[in-house]
Amino acid sequence: MVTLRKILFYFFVALYLVLCPLIILYALGYIFTPKVEEGFAKTGLMHFETLPSGASVSIANRQYAERTPTTVRNLLAGTYDVKISRPGYRSWTQTIGIAPGKAVAFDKILLMPDELKVKTLIPQSFEDLLPVPATRFLLLFQTKKAGDLVVFDWKDEIARPLLAGDTPFRDALIVRSFVTRKSPFVLLLVKMKWQTRFLWCQLDKERPEVKDISDLFAGDDPSDIQWESENPENLFALYGGRLDRMDLKKRQLHTGFLENIQGFDPFRGKIYALRASALLQTNSSGEEGREAVAERGAFLEDLFRNTGTFRVDFISGRTLCFFGAKGEFFTNDLPYRFVSEGLRGYQPDSGGRKIALWKKDRLGVLDFTKEMRRKELFERGPEIDWIFEKGMDITQAYFVYGTSHVLFRDKEGVFLAPVGGSGVPAEKMVTVREGSSVFYSDKTGRLYYLEPGRGHLLSVDILPEWAGFSGMFTELEGQGQEPAK
C-alpha cells in the first residue's frame, strides 16, 4: 500500500505539473496551431447570447455546431464577419475585431421575427395616446374633447371612457394633461365655456372618478404640476418662480409655498427645489423648516448661470437630473453638465443608472455604471454614447430587454437600436400615426401605438411573449420606466 501510494502520489504530482501550466495557458487563450510561425498563438473569443436562444453562429463563413448561448474560443487575432441566424427571425450580422487574450461578448442580442406580431387592441380611431408612467394605463385621445378620452388598461386590455355619460365636462376641451410616475391619477386642464377647469381623475377605479378641483388653483396657466404617487393629496403647481401647494384632503391652497424657484421635484416626502443656484429641501407638508442640500456657491452658480427653469428629477435615490427649458441636461454626478442645449427628452432605466437621451437628430445612452477611467490626472465621469446620429425628429425613447436596446420614435417611424457601440444599425419596427406618441411596456415586451391610417390602437411584440422576465423583475423592484419627458 505504501509503495502504491508513493507511485500514485508521484504520478499525480507529475500530472499536476504537466496539466497546470497547459490549462493556465489555455485559459489565457494560448493554443498550439501549425498555421502560426512559432506554433503557439494567443487567441481571443466571442460570446453570444440571444433572445430567443438556440440561434446558429457562423464566423467567417464557418458554421459552428453550438447554438446560442455559446462561446466561440480559439479565434486568432483579426476581424471576423459574424452571422447569427434562427429560422423565422431576422439575421444578426456584424464584423467583429478580435484581439489576443480578449473576449468580445454580445450577451443581449435581440433577434426580431421576420414578421412582427401585430395585434389590434381597439379598432377605433384615435389621435394620440398618453402613457401614465409606471402604471397600467394609457390615455387615448379621440378628439380634443374630454368626453372622448378613453382609458386603456394594457395589462388586462380593457378600455373604458374616462368620463361618465352624465358629466358636465364631456364637451370641455383638453388643454393639457399632467401625470406622475406610479400614480394612477391624471390632472386634466380643460377649457369649458371660456373657463379653465382642473379635473382630478382617478384611473384605477372600475368607473374612473373625476373631481373638479379648480377652486384650489390660483391661476389658469401653471407651467408644471406634480405630486408624489405615495401622497396624491398634495399637489404642487409652478407659476413662473412661485410654487403653490394644494391640499386636496383639506381643500386648502397654500400660495407661495416656495418662491423664486427654478424647478422642483417632490421626492420621498420632501420637496427639492432649485433656487438661486442652491438646492433646497423642505417637507412637502411645509411643517418643517428648509435646509440647503447643496449650498449656493461659485460652482453651482456657474452650472446654472443665465438659465431659466429646470425640471428637477430624482431618477434614483442617488442620482438627480436637471433638465432645462433650453435643452440643458445636468446631473449631480461627474461631469455634471452633459448636454448644454438641444436635448429633447430623456428616459432612465428602472434602476436609475442608465439614461437614454435624445436630441432632434441624435439618440444617446449615459451609463453611470461604467467604470471610471483610472490613472488619469483629472477624474472623469461617464460620457454620452451617441448610438444613433441620423435622426430627423426624435421624440421618444424606451429601453428594451434590460438596457441592451433602445426603442425610439423618429418622425412616424419606430426604430430599435442596440446599445454599446456594436455598430449594428437601427432597425425599423413599425410606422405610427403622424404626431402620435407611442408606449413600450417592459412588462409585456410590447410597443403600443396608433395605426398610421385609421388610428386604431395596435400592439406589436418586441420581445417574445415568454420573455416577460424583465418586466417581472421591474415589478418586483416596484419600479418602471418613465415616459418620455
Added chain:
Amino acid sequence: MTFVYSRKRLRRKDEFLQRLFEVLPGATSWSLILGLVALSFWMPLVSSILVIAFLLGWILRLFYLTFFLVLSYLRLSLEKNTDWLERIRGMDRLDDYFASLGKVNGRKDWKSRMSLWFHRKELIKLKKMGEDIPPPSSQIYHLVVIPIVKETAAVIEANIAGIAGNHVLAKQILVAIALEGRAQASLKEGVRQVAAKYRTRFMDLLVVEHPDGLPGEARVKGANTTYAAKAAAAYFEKRRIPFENVIVSCFDADTVVSSLYFSCLTYCFMVCPDRHRASFQPIPVYHNNIWEVPGFARVVETGSSFFQLIETTDPEKLVTFSSHSMSFQALVEVGYWPTDMISDDSGIFWKAYLHFDGHYQVVPMLMTLSMDVVDAGAWWRTVMSLYKQKRRWAWGVENFPLVMRGFLKNKKISLYNKMRHGFKLFEAHVTWAALPFLLTFVGWLPTILAGEEFSKTVLYYSASRFTQAIFSLSSLALIGTIFLSMWLLPRKKKKTSLLWTLIHGLEWFLVPLILIFLSAMPALDAQTRLMFNRRMEFWVSDKRRA
C-alpha cells in the same frame, strides 16, 4: 532525545519560537482566504490563475484520496471474517503455523486468500527479523484506560461489556476506569456498580479517581488517563508483569469494541517488528447511535471515518487519533500522555516520535471500533455540539509548535522526516481551515467581482468554465462516497424503504454546507484562538443513545 512536550515553563527563546509557531497556521489560513479575496478585487487576473492552479490541485487530490478510500475500504472488508485469535495462537508456534498456512490456502474464497497472502507477507517479514520474536500471546496483557468525567453509567457499561466480549483474552485485560475527581457523586456510584458487575470478567478492573488540580496539569483528558496509567503501572509492577508485554489502549468513554478487537490488536502487536516503537490505530466509526441522529451529523461523522480510512493507507504519516493503543513500555518511557494538552491522542504520537528520535510509527489496524455521534437532543444544540467537538479536534494544531520546536532541537531525526512530518502537520491544519472557504467562495470571486476590464478577457470566460468543470468532476467522487457510506453504515434496526435509502444518500449533498460550518469554521476558530493565545479547555461532547 529528552524533550519536554509542553508549552509551559519555557525559556525566553523557546517561548518566542512557541508563539511564532502558534501564530503560523492561523496566520497562513487567514492570509490564504483574505489574500485571495483581496487579489480577486485588485488583481482578478492573477487571482483567476491561482484559482485554476488551486482547483486543479484539489481535484487531483480528491481523486487520489477517493482511490485510496476505496482501496482502504476493500482492505478492511478483506479482513472482515478473519479469525485473529487463530492467527495469534498460530504465531505462538510460528514455524509450524507458517508451514500449515500453505495447506489451507486452496480451500478459501478469494477474500480469504488475499487476507492470507497479506498475513503470510507479514509473517515472512517477522521471521526475517530473527531474534525480535514477539512474546507468546498468552503472555501479552492489555491495559485499557477509559477516562470518564460526565458520561452516563449506561455508556460506560456498553464500553466495558464490549471489552468483556473478547472472552478468550478478557482474563489478560486490566481495565482502568480513569474517573475524574470532579465528576458527580451519582456518576461515581454508577461507575463503581458497573465495575463491581464486570470486575471478575477481567484480569482486574480498577477505578482510579483522579484528583483535580495536581501540579503541572490542566483540566484535560490526558491528565486523567496518565494518572490511571500510573496506577496500572504500579499494579503490573506488583504482579511482576513486564511492561514490554503490555499493550495499553486508551478508549473514549463511548467506545464499543467488537469481540475480535483485542485479538486483532494482539496480532498487530505481534507482527510488528518494532512493536515497542509503535502505536496501533483502529478505524473509528460512529455507529453506536448513527441512525438516531440528524442527517447532517451522520454525514459529518461518516466523513471523519472516511478520513481515517484514507489515512490508514499512509502509515508513514499516520498519527494517532481518538481511541488508540501502544506499547505500555513505550508509554512509560515517554512519560505518559501529555497532561496539559487537549489533543493528547495525537500528542502522544508526537511526544513518542520526538522521544525516540523519529523511530516511532503508527500501525493501522484493519479493525473498526465504534463510538457515538454527537447528539445533543435538539437539532440546533447538536449543531453547536458538533461545532465544539470539531473545534476540539482542530485544536490538535497545538501540537504544531511543540513538534516544530522538538524538530529544531532534535539532531537525530533526518531533515527529510522533519520536513515531511512538519509539512504534513502544517498543511493538514491549514487545508482543514482554508480549503472549504476557498472552494465555496473564493474560487468564484474573480468571476463574480470582475470589473469591466477583466470581464473582457479570455481568462474571465475560461476561469468560470474551468471552475464549473472541476465541480462537475468532483461530483463523481461524491457519488463514490455515497455508495461507500451505504456499504459502511450498519443496518438499521427497522427495515426501511428504498426511498429512505435514497434520502440518506442525498444527505451527502449537504457536504458543501458541512465543510464550511462544521469543518472549516471550527478549524479556523481553533487556529485563531491559538494565534491569539486564547487557550481552550477540554469540553466533553454531548452524546446520547436511544
